[in-house]
Amino acid sequence: MELKAIDKVENISAEDFKKNYYDTMKPLIITGLAKQWPAYHKWNWDYFKEIVGNVKVGLYNNVKSDAYTPINTADDYKTFGEYIDMIKEGPAAWRIFLFNIFQHAPELTKDFTWPEHLMKGFVKRYPMLFVGGATSITHMHFDIDVSHILHTQFLGRKRVLLFPNEEQYKLYRKPFEVLSLVDFSNYHEGNGTPDYEQFPAVRYAKGYEVILEHGDTLFMPAGFWHHMEYLDSGFAMSLRALQGSMAGKAKGVWNLFGMRTIDTILKKTLPKPWYNYKKKKIFKAANEAVKNYLN
Numbered sequence: 053m054e055l056k057a058i059d060k061v062e063n064i065s066a067e068d069f070k071k072n073y074y075d076t077m078k079p080l081i082i083t084g085l086a087k088q089w090p091a092y093h094k095w096n097w098d099y100f101k102e103i104v105g106n107v108k109v110g111l112y113n114n115v116k117s118d119a120y121t122p123i124n125t126a127d128d129y130k131t132f133g134e135y136i137d138m139i140k141e142g143p144a145a146w147r148i149f150l151f152n153i154f155q156h157a158p159e160l161t162k163d164f165t166w167p168e169h170l171m172k173g174f175v176k177r178y179p180m181l182f183v184g185g186a187t188s189i190t191h192m193h194f195d196i197d198v199s200h201i202l203h204t205q206f207l208g209r210k211r212v213l214l215f216p217n218e219e220q221y222k223l224y225r226k227p228f229e230v231l232s233l234v235d236f237s238n239y240h241e242g243n244g245t246p247d248y249e250q251f252p253a254v255r256y257a258k259g260y261e262v263i264l265e266h267g268d269t270l271f272m273p274a275g276f277w278h279h280m281e282y283l284d285s286g287f288a289m290s291l292r293a294l295q296g297s298m299a300g301k302a303k304g305v306w307n308l309f310g311m312r313t314i315d316t317i318l319k320k321t322l323p324k325p326w327y328n329y330k331k332k333k334i335f336k337a338a339n340e341a342v343k344n345y346l347n
Contacts, residue, residue, distance in 0.1 A: 086267045095287075100153070114189045194276060208285055214276055227334065
């Protein structure tokens with residue numbers, strides 16, 4: 053993999069952001085944006101436990117889904133308070149996916165402001181909290197609605213691996229899914245993941261790498277692939293903004309209601325033939341991507 057650092061600024065003007073990052077689909081770290089919000093100092097484990105500790109949440113482990121694993125099905129359930137107690141004790145490879153904490157505690161929306169000076173189209177009904185214990189992993193994928201994301205880290209550190217959407221075939225994208233066939237777990241440790249012998253195209257993928265700290269806001273352009281590893285127990289909030297173009301919006305609608313429906317039906321009705329078909333397509337597309345890259 054060819055990885056480079058992400059540009060980092062404390063603050064940025066709307067004009068600079070639009071010209072050099074939004075329009076060019078280039079990621080950026082903004083370190084000063086969240087420092088203006090009450091949430092920057094206010095949000096912590098004790099506060100969350102006090103206001104939503106009794107809410108039952110679905111937990112996800114580090115096992116990478118296979119061809120027959122139902123999408124977004126929780127592996128366990130606990131109250132949020134029980135979960136917080138567990139991950140505060142030490143490394144716990146469990147995370148919470150798409151937790152709409154604001155549904156249960158709408159007063160939290162007063163603790164931050166929507167950065168509409170940077171971009172429009174925010175989906176204000178769905179700010180989401182992402183929570184993980186140290187060593188938990190979010191496997192390589194891109195967001196199905198292909199929205200732009202502002203992802204702010206509030207507690208703990210998180211290692212993030214990013215690739216633009218055009219690298220999808222080198223990442224062995226599963227057809228009709230938003231997931232990579234490749235396991236990138238602990239990729240930085242050189243422990244055999246990713247498996248370059250099985251997935252040689254990954255060697256040629258060009259992307260970015262960063263460790264998010266408290267208060268860092270990552271601008272992740274629409275369609276960017278991302279793999280995240282929690283170095284510490286922590287949480288982050290994602291603010292989503294729809295793409296400005298009709299084509300971008302239509303792509304998100306197709307992914308949500310067309311592509312996903314087709315995949316779900318065929319996984320249930322023809323699981324093995326569907327998997328074999330997709331696997332053949334995956335490797336053919338990866339081989340063609342490498343040929344094009346080398347030529």
